[in-house]
Amino acid sequence: xxxxxxxxxxxxxxxxxxxxxxxxxxxxxxxxxxxxxxxxxxxxxxxxxxxxxxxxxxxxxxxxxxxxxxxxxxxxxxxxxxxxxxxxxxxxxxxxxxxxxxxxxxxxxxxxxxxxxxxxxxxxxxxxxxxxxxxxxxxxxxxxxxxxxxxxxxxxxxxxxxxxxxxxxxxxxxxxxxxxxxxxxxxxxxxxxxxxxxxxxxxxxxxxxxxxxxxxxxxxxxxxxxxxxxxxxxxxxxxxxxxxxxxxxxxxxxxx
Numbered sequence: 001x002x003x004x005x006x007x008x009x010x011x012x013x014x015x016x017x018x019x020x021x022x023x024x025x026x027x028x029x030x031x032x033x034x035x036x037x038x039x040x041x042x043x044x045x046x047x048x049x050x051x052x053x054x055x056x057x058x059x060x061x062x063x064x065x066x067x068x069x070x071x072x073x074x075x076x077x078x079x080x081x082x083x084x085x086x087x088x089x090x091x092x093x094x095x096x097x098x099x100x101x102x103x104x105x106x107x108x109x110x111x112x113x114x115x116x117x118x119x120x121x122x123x124x125x126x127x128x129x130x131x132x133x134x135x136x137x138x139x140x141x142x143x144x145x146x147x148x149x150x151x152x153x154x155x156x157x158x159x160x161x162x163x164x165x166x167x168x169x170x171x172x173x174x175x176x177x178x179x180x181x182x183x184x185x186x187x188x189x190x191x192x193x194x195x196x197x198x199x200x201x202x203x204x205x206x207x208x209x210x211x212x213x214x215x216x217x218x219x220x221x222x223x224x225x226x227x228x229x230x231x232x233x234x235x236x237x238x239x240x241x242x243x244x245x246x247x248x249x250x251x252x253x254x255x256x
Contacts, residue, residue, distance in 0.1 A: 033114065037156055040101055040110030044157050050186075052102045053112060053153050054166045055146060061093040070094060071118020094118045097145040099153045112153035115145050146171045147179050160184035211236045 009015040021027065044051060059073050070092055078087040096116050101109040146167060154160045165171075165180055165187040172192035180187045194203045215235040223229055 029116065033111070036110060037112070040112055041157060043109040044101060044112075047103060047107075047109070049162070050104055050164055051109070051157070051162050052104065052164050052166050053150070054100045054102055055097065055149055055171060056168065057095055057097045057145075057170075059093060059095050061091055064092045067092040071120070073119060097149060099149045101153070101157065112156055113149040115148060117142075117145075143170065143173055146173060146176050150176065150179060150185070151183065154183050154185055161186075164188060208236060 005018055006012075006015045009018050061073065062070055064070055067090060071094055072090045073093040073095055075088050075090050078089050081087050094116055095118065096114060098111055098115075099113040101112045103109065150165050154163055157163065160183050163185040165176075165185060167176075167187075167189050169190045169192035171189050174195075176189075177187060191204060194205045196202070197204045197207050213234050213236050217233040217235060218230045219233055221229050221231055
């Protein structure tokens with residue numbers, strides 16, 4: 001884990017073969033992944049019940065003198081120089097957004113979708129004033145990867161009624177909810193925006209505060225110092241008839 005290619009290949013013949021493979025322009029990303037996706041579909045068909053499609057983004061960092069050979073992931077603060085001025089440097093690497101299919105018992109079935117990309121410029125995109133919403137279309141943002149992976153996963157696996165998309169706060173995207181319902185799937189997302197609910201006279205947070213707690217769960221978590229803590233997780237649910245986008249008051253199609 002984390003070793004170099006020569007170390008992983010053990011001898012020069014295998015190392016040279018690996019480098020030739022990586023340098024072969026006739027080998028595409030989709031060709032390499034096709035076998036894995038097929039195996040995921042086979043495992044999916046062999047099991048029954050709901051399947052969790054867990055999406056998240058991973059960042060790969062590399063040390064290269066020429067960052068253009070791979071790409072840029074972000075710009076980070078390097079502290080102040082002797083003159084007191086802030087220094088910044090770009091991080092060389094790539095990003096991967098994947099959808100991992102997992103049974104409700106926790107058995108991984110494999111990847112259902114994956115996307116690789118780099119950033120051509122520092123940061124995430126066009127700058128905007130702090131506190132101002134990004135008015136670009138979701139198709140122009142990096143967040144479109146959540147929708148693309150969801151669509152590809154359901155197309156690749158089939159039986160959308162079995163698929164439950166799971167994402168963190170970054171996937172709290174209005175268009176993602178609409179797409180999930182359109183494709184016939186389900187979603188479980190950690191909310192980032194307190195959206196309007198029902199007829200628009202109250203928010204999701206208000207409705208959930210009025211919902212009784214169904215279960216209490218205690219989870220073992222190791223903190224940054226290595227010590228075990230046991231945070232409490234309150235579980236409750238409510239059938240929202242609609243969820244409105246705050247800016248336009250447009251409702252997601254009624255769903256429970």
